[in-house]
Amino acid sequence: MKIKGSYLWAGALVVALAAWLGSDDLIDQARGLSDADAKVDAGADAAVNTGQAAAQAESKAKPLPMVRVKVLKAEQRFSELVVTGRTEAARRVEVRGETAGRVIATPAKKGRPVRAGDVLCQLDMADRDANYAQAKAALEWASLDYNVARNLGKKGYGAKNREMSQRANYDAAKAALARAELEIARTRIIAPFDGVVETRTAEVGAYISVGGSCVTIVELSPLLVVGYVGEREVGQLKIGMDAGASLVTGQEVKGKIRFISSSAEPSTRTFRIEIEISNTDLSVKDGVTAQISVPLQPVVAHRFSPAVLTLTDDGKVGVRIVNDEDLVVFVPVTILASDKNGVWVTGLPPSPAVITVGHEYVRAGQKVRRAPNEPNRKTAEITQ
Numbered sequence: 001m002k003i004k005g006s007y008l009w010a011g012a013l014v015v016a017l018a019a020w021l022g023s024d025d026l027i028d029q030a031r032g033l034s035d036a037d038a039k040v041d042a043g044a045d046a047a048v049n050t051g052q053a054a055a056q057a058e059s060k061a062k063p064l065p066m067v068r069v070k071v072l073k074a075e076q077r078f079s080e081l082v083v084t085g086r087t088e089a090a091r092r093v094e095v096r097g098e099t100a101g102r103v104i105a106t107p108a109k110k111g112r113p114v115r116a117g118d119v120l121c122q123l124d125m126a127d128r129d130a131n132y133a134q135a136k137a138a139l140e141w142a143s144l145d146y147n148v149a150r151n152l153g154k155k156g157y158g159a160k161n162r163e164m165s166q167r168a169n170y171d172a173a174k175a176a177l178a179r180a181e182l183e184i185a186r187t188r189i190i191a192p193f194d195g196v197v198e199t200r201t202a203e204v205g206a207y208i209s210v211g212g213s214c215v216t217i218v219e220l221s222p223l224l225v226v227g228y229v230g231e232r233e234v235g236q237l238k239i240g241m242d243a244g245a246s247l248v249t250g251q252e253v254k255g256k257i258r259f260i261s262s263s264a265e266p267s268t269r270t271f272r273i274e275i276e277i278s279n280t281d282l283s284v285k286d287g288v289t290a291q292i293s294v295p296l297q298p299v300v301a302h303r304f305s306p307a308v309l310t311l312t313d314d315g316k317v318g319v320r321i322v323n324d325e326d327l328v329v330f331v332p333v334t335i336l337a338s339d340k341n342g343v344w345v346t347g348l349p350p351s352p353a354v355i356t357v358g359h360e361y362v363r364a365g366q367k368v369r370r371a372p373n374e375p376n377r378k379t380a381e382i383t384q
Helices: 005-061 128-155 160-185
Strands: 066-071 075-077 080-096 101-105 119-123 188-190 195-200 213-229 242-247 252-260 271-277 289-295 299-304 317-322 328-332 334-339 342-346 353-357
Touching: 066 317, 080 195, 080 242, 119 213, 128 160, 213 252, 213 289, 242 271
Parallel strands: none
Antiparallel strands: 066 353, 075 299, 080 213, 080 289, 101 119, 119 188, 195 213, 213 271, 242 252, 242 289, 252 271, 299 342, 317 328, 317 353, 334 342
């Protein structure tokens, strides 16, 4: 069956008309989607702008923390090292005999000063005088024999070995006389240096063997004042530095450091120092408690109230200061000493602006405002 041409053209026209009508709906839908996206974007932009505005408003509503600061000036601090010590004799010797014998005299009295060479104990001579006389006679005889042998040898009448034998006898006799003289000298036990007789162990009638004790003598001029300093302070001391001491007796003495130990006491980890003082009148006694003071080299330091100090989480001690940009900076310090007027520290710049009130509420790197100087104001305003 054949379809007429008119029907075909009519069908094509209907299809074209339907396609044209459908294209308008698609365009409208596309336009609707675009409008919706635009509305979403506009809403997001508005939200961002609103958040920024709110943040700015909040920032303006909350001002920077206010702290009170004080500009400190560095000062030279003349410090001294103070330790507790005691006086001590420069030397203490137990004088002993070099020969044996009975004590027949003790000229040196306990507690009395003696000079070097003074007799402390006198021993009896026993047979020493006889030994000396025998040694002296033997030397004279040996000298005569030696001179004869030497003269004969010069004339050619004597053998050379005889001369040498007589010379040996002469030398032996001479040595025997020297021993006899030394033995006599040893009966006088004498003081080895100027000092004071501390104890007397030998009395008249006592027998002293070789090495037996006669007296104990102490040297009190010069006198020492000894003390012990810690590991941190010993490096500040040098031999020859001036030093002083206040004794519990009320006496004040001065001298110089003559000794600093090179090794610490194992139990206390402290170092012994000795100060030598003059004591010609022997007025200062041995073993008196003393407070030693050693002036140290001046150091540049700052002094302020200990309430300003801050301890960090890792245990560092320091202060918070404000720099030229009004930013908080933490500066570690070393505490030198403390007194009724505050603490002395080192480690700060020459003229730091130290936060005296409000340092507990700020942190390093934070920007702050400086409170105006108001002498009548008791506390600083701190705005959180």
